[in-house]
Amino acid sequence: MCIMAMAWEAHPRWKLILIGNRDELHARPAAPLARWQDEPSLLAGRDLQSGGTWIGVSEGGRAAIVTNLRGYGAPSPDRASRGALVTDLLTGKGAYADPETARLEDFNPFNLIWIDGLHAHFLTNRPAPVRTQLTPGLYGLSNGALDAPWPKTLALKTALLDWLVAGAQQPLALFDALRAESLPEGGITPDAPSDAPDEAAISPIFIRNPVYGTRCSTIIAIDAQGHGTITERRFDPDGERAGEDSIGFRWPA
Incomplete structure (x- = not known):
């Protein structure tokens, strides 16, 4: 279903x-992290089934x-792709490029974190559309409410906080936290079942499953001067590393 943690300013x-x-389902086709040929400023992987992306940056x-949102049943196939919302926000083009006017109800249930360079924002469309600006701080998100204290979400936020406190020297060291397969002990069990039939009610940060599991881990690191790197590490159905790509970029000052 997906999980993320973020340290914003x-x-x-x-x-x-x-x-x-x-x-995601291992059978769902996807292209690895790359600079998109049709949108050269966009750096992201690509869902080859619907054409959008799940995480990315724009120069x-x-x-x-984006993450799915639990508790609303299986996704409806006739709704717009959530990946299209991410892509439009990243490129500033398309029907959903403006988060203030985008029809969030067009999509299956989602949570989304969006950064425009100056501000960070949280968007969701269930139970009703919400658009919230986030203050500087540490955030965690899986498939429930923002900062819901699920065991895996708390564990990933804690790992990110520990890295920051320890000196914040090597962002790629955070891949170890994204690879955690043990079930955390603390936190509150999700109160809604997963909409992915192959996902357990309580799952670790990294899901090793031959049908539905962790397909890739991504780290985006941007320093105070706007120098950034996005790195994607991919995994096969056995949960073993299957490739890695990293792209440097620069945000406007």
């Missing part, structure tokens, strides 16, 4: 640290990540 060296796992000064 929470450390003097780093403007943004965004880390997350994409959990125009934008970043975004």
Whole structure:
């Protein structure tokens, strides 16, 4: 279903640290992280089934990540792709490029973090559309409410906080936190069943499952001067590393 943690303007060296796992059917086709040929400023993986993305950055000064939202049943196939919302926000083009006017009700249930370079925002469309500007700080998100204290969400936020406190030197070290397969002990069990039939009610940060599991981990790190890197590490159905790509970029000052 996906999980992420974010430090937004929470450390003097780093403007943004965004880390997350994409959990999805292994059979769903996807292209790895790359600079899109049709949108050269966009750096992201690509869902080859619907055409959008789940996490990415734009050299125009934008970043975004989306997660599904539990408790509303299986997704309806006739609704717009949530990946299209992410893509439009990143490129500033398309029917959903303006988060203030975008018809969030067109999509299956979602949570979304969007950064426009100056501000971070949280968007959701259930139970009603919400658009909220986020203050600087540390955030966690899986498939419930923002900062819902699910065990896996608390564990990933704690790992990010520990990294920041320890000196915040090597962002790629956070891949270890995204690879955690043990079930955390603390937190509150989700009160809604997963909409993914192959996902357990309580799951670790990294899901190893041959049908539905963690497909890739992504780390976005942007320093206070706007120098950034996005790195994607991919996994096969056995949960083993299947590839890695990293792209440097620069946000406008």
